[in-house]
Amino acid sequence: MSRSLEGKVAVVTGAGGGIGSSVAKRLAELGCRVTVNDLDEAKAKSVTEHITREGGQARLAAGDASDAATVAQIMDGTVDTFGGLDIVVNTAGLIGQVRHFLDADEEWWDRVLRVNLRSVFLCSHAAAKYMVAQGSGVIISTSSGGATRAHRGEVAYDASKGGIEAMTRAMALDLGPYGIRVNAVSxxxxxVAPPGAVSEEQLAERGMTVPLGRVGVPDDLAATYAFLASDEARYITGVVVPVDGGMIVQQRSPQVDIFGHDQFPRLGRLSRRT
Structure with missing residues (x-):
């Protein structure tokens, strides 16, 4: 996919760290001019500087992607600077807002839904108006396995991700006739923790649940976003692509499966890898 997005213009929300930063950098490597958005201005600036240092084109647009006025400034500024808007990647979101349903309150619910779901609507809606005028565009959002399964203590988060998948399908139908494709990555x-924040032992334990045997890193996802943004995916719309090492396909985790890893030919010690 070398330089497959040459000359395209992209906005990536939540691009200051984690998945968003990897996506922004990958799009820039492939030739995109990228607007880097994040609520944390210092992090967004760091990613912007990284892209320009590597020879790419990027602009900083710090701010809250769940605020309509801010979103308008992000999109308008992108068009004013780069002359168009071809790709929007929605990765801004809250994680780790764990709370049992019986301990939930409206403030918790509203905050998670505002950041995770409202931001996707606002950014997609604002971008679509530009894309309709040019007759083409790509919108890619970020879902989760929680959209179709469930996490304990994550009612608001899972509801927001389920909403993203429903929006993806519905927007694909509404915007397809205008040449706009809408997809999501799960x-x-x-x-996404900073280096050293999670021990190797903890990562190994989490990886035991993944069929491919390890926890993923943001760079494992970036190529999928880039593919969906490219003309190679020109006939793909309305879908959610899982990039999860096989987690969703299994009925039970290896630790409790009737046919465990200890019974796999030549892989009897797989679950003990570090």
């Missing part, structure tokens, strides 16, 4: 267990 990451699995991805380590």
């Amino acid at each position: 990451p699995g267990s991805i380590n």
